[in-house]
Amino acid sequence: MLKRLSVGHRLIGGLLLVGAIGTVSLIYAVLSEYGIPFSALLDPTMRDAASTELFDHVLIPLVVLILPMGLATTWVIRTAFEPLSKAARHIETAPTERGMQIDEADMPAEAKPFVRSINNLLHRLDTSAQQQADFASDVAHELRTPLAILSLELDRREGSDGDPLKAQVSAMRRLVDQLLLLAQIDADATMPMTPEPLDLETLAEDSVSSLAATVIAQGREIAIESEGQVPKIYGHREAIGAGIRNLIENAVRATPMGGTVTIISGPGAIIRVRDQGAGLSEEKLAQLIRRHQRADHASPHGAGLGLSITHRIMSAHNGHIRTSETLRELILDFRLQ
């Protein structure tokens, strides 16, 4: 059944059938034309003459016709399908591009409707990825203005009874940011943007730099260390930066007052974030990632969601997030990229 699906095999089968019917018809025609009875083929004295006739009038014409036809068919099929295999290779080797279309100019006329509908499908995927990202951006926009008003209204109240509410508003702000990021990653998974070469050390330094004042205000120290060469990776600056920041925020929550959060880069394409908390076991990390559950490691500020989003970011970059309970580290590993 499977063989019948190949156009090449079906044509060869057809040619063999034509050859078989042709052989039988020609043998019959030649024998009746020359008045040779079938029994002559079994008679040793007459067999030579009959064989010569059959050779001249059956075998040679068949070989002369079938052989070139077979070769021509193989050649036609191969050249006709070459543009299709080329397009397939193009799709396979350039999977990370938006706006990709297959060039239909070289395609055989029979394949054009199919190629055209594939192109339409690619275009629809692009549009849907874009719409998803736009929608998330619009929602975030719509949510941020009321949040800004809420935060400033709370600021108007004298005294400290606004403080717990302020903390809630800033938790909501973080949630909006994380959800927006998640929507961007999902849109990217449907139809990825072209990744850029990134220096992980610089990204780590920038993340530490942007969070340092907050970390110090929360009574913890932050430090950065390098333990060897870090090769460039390919990815999306904002997503990976957000992943590193999520780990730092998580580590700050896990570390007691006066403790230090350390970000270590290398050796190899890895970033480790070390805290001074209790350490997170493999099972707990898996649980946090799987169900956004909060483990003991996290305080009630949506840490599970942060780690889960970081996990998604890492998967989108052919990397993974690991934990070392003994070293109290969460590790972003890009080495398989």
Next chain:
Amino acid sequence: MRILIIEDNRHLADLTAEGLTRRKFVCDCAYSAAEADLALGSAQYDALILDLGLPDGDGVHWIKKRRDAGLAVPVLMLTARSSLQQRVDGLDGGADDYVVKPVEADELAARIRALLRRPGARAAPVLEVGSLSYDTSAHRARYQGKAIDLSPRETSLLELLMREAGAVVRRSRIENALYSFRDEISPNAVDAAISRLRRRLEECGARNMLHTIKGLGYLLEDREAC
């Protein structure tokens, strides 16, 4: 310090103005680009807060036009969108800093103070970070009004840290700012200068303001921001 807030959401603009007024800024609000043009024509401002989406035009477009016309005032862009491209467009267009909504009044005030401390800002020959002040023309630093005795190198180091207060100043930047090519910099010259400065500050009572971010640089805490 007079600030112009350009924001089409009136409620948000008024609340922002109120929050900043409580933090000793003088604020005016403009609800459209046209009103902003009018306000800029009639008063001198020390900084602008600009929302990107305006009813009569795009904020990035507006600031580009004003910058081309010679507007030199520092601009803080405030927006509800957070993509990198928009940030880059805003900064290319002539904004000096970029904040994503919602931003708390304290953080907004700290960002504006940071903008005003940048070299070239028209206002304030005196830099202020918490109770620390620095007179940029006399090169004198004070803590709660009391003069701090500093060497010239410590003075430049403090000025650099105060201009960037609330942000990490990288070691390489300090090396560049403090030492010329002819100076031989020992590996721990910056550490030594920082610890001398820290000691001077602590002698005056300014404790726990100067923080070390190991492996990266130093941070002078802008306490009012926290």
